[in-house]
Amino acid sequence: MMNRESIVKAFREKGLKITPQRIAIIEVLMEKNDDHPGAGAIYREARKKRRSVSLSTVYATLGELSRRGIIKKLQFDQMENRYEGNLEEHVNLICKGCGKIIDYEAPVSLDPAKVARKTGFQMLDSRLEYYGYCRECVNRLKGKGDRTP
Amino acid sequence: MMNRESIVKAFREKGLKITPQRIAIIEVLMEKNDDHPGAGAIYREARKKRRSVSLSTVYATLGELSRRGIIKKLQFDQMENRYEGNLEEHVNLICKGCGKIIDYEAPVSLDPAKVARKTGFQMLDSRLEYYGYCRECVNRLKGKGDRTP
DNA sequence: TTTCTTGCAAACACTTTGCATGCGG
DNA sequence: CCGCATGCAAAGTGTTTGCAAGAAA
Numbered sequence: 011m012m013n014r015e016s017i018v019k020a021f022r023e024k025g026l027k028i029t030p031q032r033i034a035i036i037e038v039l040m041e042k043n044d045d046h047p048g049a050g051a052i053y054r055e056a057r058k059k060r061r062s063v064s065l066s067t068v069y070a071t072l073g074e075l076s077r078r079g080i081i082k083k084l085q086f087d088q089m090e091n092r093y094e095g096n097l098e099e100h101v102n103l104i105c106k107g108c109g110k111i112i113d114y115e116a117p118v119s120l121d122p123a124k125v126a127r128k129t130g131f132q133m134l135d136s137r138l139e140y141y142g143y144c145r146e147c148v149n150r151l152k153g154k155g156d157r158t159p
Numbered sequence: 160m161m162n163r164e165s166i167v168k169a170f171r172e173k174g175l176k177i178t179p180q181r182i183a184i185i186e187v188l189m190e191k192n193d194d195h196p197g198a199g200a201i202y203r204e205a206r207k208k209r210r211s212v213s214l215s216t217v218y219a220t221l222g223e224l225s226r227r228g229i230i231k232k233l234q235f236d237q238m239e240n241r242y243e244g245n246l247e248e249h250v251n252l253i254c255k256g257c258g259k260i261i262d263y264e265a266p267v268s269l270d271p272a273k274v275a276r277k278t279g280f281q282m283l284d285s286r287l288e289y290y291g292y293c294r295e296c297v298n299r300l301k302g303k304g305d306r307t308p
Numbered sequence: 309t310t311t312c313t314t315g316c317a318a319a320c321a322c323t324t325t326g327c328a329t330g331c332g333g
Numbered sequence: 334c335c336g337c338a339t340g341c342a343a344a345g346t347g348t349t350t351g352c353a354a355g356a357a358a
Binding site for chain 1: 346347348349350356357358
């Protein structure tokens, strides 16, 4: 995740305006980066900093940021989309119990050249995820009779 | 993807009924397995085989199948969810141009034991995707002035 | 001043649900 | 005949869009 100054700079360079709402949203993203927050959570947090932040502004700003490659949008169907600032290729470990997302440095990665040679496919971005249960949820469920939901 | 007989058998064993609608849906899944069809496409195809198939039955049946681990549901936000019968761990190459999904055998995979040791996370299922452009879309776009959208 | 941004509400697309009817076993 | 399955329509959800009013530059 870039720091606040470089994001502001990137915005100005593109002719985008720096508004208090955007500042609040960017601050939330930086503070909660490890949480991989969703739009709703970002909205609620940003609202604490500045009451005049609307949900559509949050969506607009997140769209702007991910369109410019400053953050990454993790799209889901069953749960709301999440946003992360870690742009390095890595694996996301996603807990089915509590929704927590853990970044895991991936020693694995496909060789784009080889993939292109074999399939003609030009790789751009990745989405590497494993679903399961985090330590806390494993313990919580173990206590309650070992049923694995 | 299992064959039709084993799916029917699996259904019977669970006390689930074999209806003409379900037969039609399962047949579509097997014929179009390489296409990774969405619920809408499955609905339209199944309807060709048997007019009395409704969209809710398609959703119900797909839900049943994926809940039992017979097929895998690939969840998206921007595009409709897709379903696949290939349950081996593999990478999906997803074309941003036409939505095509190519199965790519992944020589790489995380060691669940190592992940558990390091993070406490219990891995269950994976979702390994790369986004980019397929051969056809690369060519199509190249012809039109090299702009990479 | 000019253009981009905001915020409300309405639209959206896909999926799920409630419930009466229907059919498989 | 019993119970799950079907199909319609309606609800639901997170996200996007249209547009007038407002604020950055």
